[in-house]
Amino acid sequence: MEEEAEYTIGGVRHVCTFSRADFRWGHGLDVKIYDEVGSLLNEVGFVCHPEHADYDRLQAMNTKELIAIASEQLSSGIHEDALRQARQHGLKLFFSFSRAGPPLRPAS
Numbered sequence: 433m434e435e436e437a438e439y440t441i442g443g444v445r446h447v448c449t450f451s452r453a454d455f456r457w458g459h460g461l462d463v464k465i466y467d468e469v470g471s472l473l474n475e476v477g478f479v480c481h482p483e484h485a486d487y488d489r490l491q492a493m494n495t496k497e498l499i500a501i502a503s504e505q506l507s508s509g510i511h512e513d514a515l516r517q518a519r520q521h522g523l524k525l526f527f528s529f530s531r532a533g534p535p536l537r538p539a540s
Contacts, residue, residue, distance in 0.1 A: 439507035
């Protein structure tokens with residue numbers, strides 16, 4: 433099952449397809465990012481890992497909720513520099529879902 437979302441960064445429209453891609457340790461998504469004419473720009477993964485501060489909360493989420501977190505991160509532009517560099521070298525990046533909000537565990 434694939435879902436699609438769009439966002440605009442720097443006046444350029446991006447279209448993303450999201451598909452569930454869980455790991456044995458936690459939830460995951462595979463994301464393909466296309467430009468406005470349909471050329472593939474990046475492939476990225478979003479992951480949830482037991483070492484992440486809000487692991488339990490993320491593990492309780494359904495696919496639509498995880499897609500919303502990944503979409504929010506991508507549309508915010510926080511990953512644009514990393515995506516640009518990865519694109520130049522043909523690399524796939526992995527991001528943490530937990531970067532979308534403050535950690536739920538207090539810092540020590």
